[in-house]
Amino acid sequence: MTTQPALVLDGIEYTYESAPMRFDLTVAPGEWLAIIGPSGAGKSTLLDIIAGFLPPERGRVTISGADMTGVPPSQRPLSFVFQENNLFAQLSAMQNVGLGISPRLRLSAAERKRAAEALQAVGLAGFEDRRPGEMSGGERQRVALARAFVRQRPLLLLDEPFAALGPALRREMLALLRDLRRRAGTMTVLMVTHHPEDARGFADNVAFLDKGRFVTVGPTEETLSASGIAAVESYLGTHTPS
Incomplete structure (x- = not known):
């Protein structure tokens, strides 16, 4: 049986x-695709579509x-994690994660256990009753990841x-994302x-992505190395003007 692509954008115009x-x-399916490009290239617009x-x-x-x-x-089979984490300030970490299971927060005992296990998986065991204002930026993003997964x-x-995170914390969060993805099995990731x-x-x-078009798509190291594509090299700072 032929496996369907996880995502196809066919002639999308906007x-x-x-x-x-x-x-x-x-x-x-199962691919982790990073989307990069200059400001105004259409990266966020792409995800919104x-x-x-x-x-x-x-x-x-x-x-x-x-x-x-x-x-x-609400009916699309996907989750979305935003830059600002999109947590509800008046809700606890447990409740914010629980929204991923039930928008009305009517959780069974088994579902509450799932939410607690999700917080534990992102390193926030014991944070169940904390509200976003009582957590650091990295901790809030951990809650957002737990809710997504x-x-x-x-x-x-x-x-x-x-x-908004520093380089070391960003790497830590990326490693966490990688580990959560492995636990989830086959999950496709598009990351701007x-x-x-x-x-x-x-x-x-x-x-x-540049000026609303995909200039190139390929393996990470190959694409981020000297690609021979002027727009990519200019963005990465590897382009030498002739």
């Missing part, structure tokens, strides 16, 4: 502030073989989730980042 964008992309927050003007979004074009965000969706989108080094050692492939 205009942002008069700038036309077109996305064509195929992502394999996949998640259903923005409707494309043309084209189709297919997830695991099912056409998701026009399907509301407890949802058990096959596709995970991350929009610069560790951008401004830091190409975040992809090294973690992402299987890198997609470089």
Whole structure:
């Protein structure tokens, strides 16, 4: 039996502030794809279209073989981790994770156990009753990751989730993401980042986005090395003007 791609963007067109964008992309099941590119290239817009927050003007979004074009965000088989973690300030860490299981927080004993185990998996055992304001930025992002993984969706989108963290903590969070992904089995990850080094050692492939188009998609080290593509080399600071 042929395995369906985890994600296909087929002729997706969208205009942002008069700038036309077109996305064509195929992502394999279980792939970790890092999306890099200059500011304004369309990285966040791309994720918003996949998640259903923005409707494309043309084209189709297919997830695991099912056409998701026009399907509301809440009904798409994916989770989204934002840069600002998107936690509810009035809720505890346990409750914020529990939202990933039940939006109304009506959790059974087994579901409460799942939420507690998710917090334990991200290194926050004992933090169940803490609210976001009582936690550091890294701890809040751990809660956001726990909530995403407890949802058990096959596709995970991350929009610069560790951008506000220092280099050492960012590497720690990426390692945590890698470990959570292994525990989850086959999970496909699309991660937008401004830091190409975040992809090294973690992402299987890198997609470089520029002016609303994918310039190149390929293995991480190959793409982040001297690629011969001027836009990529200029972004990475390896381009030598002739």
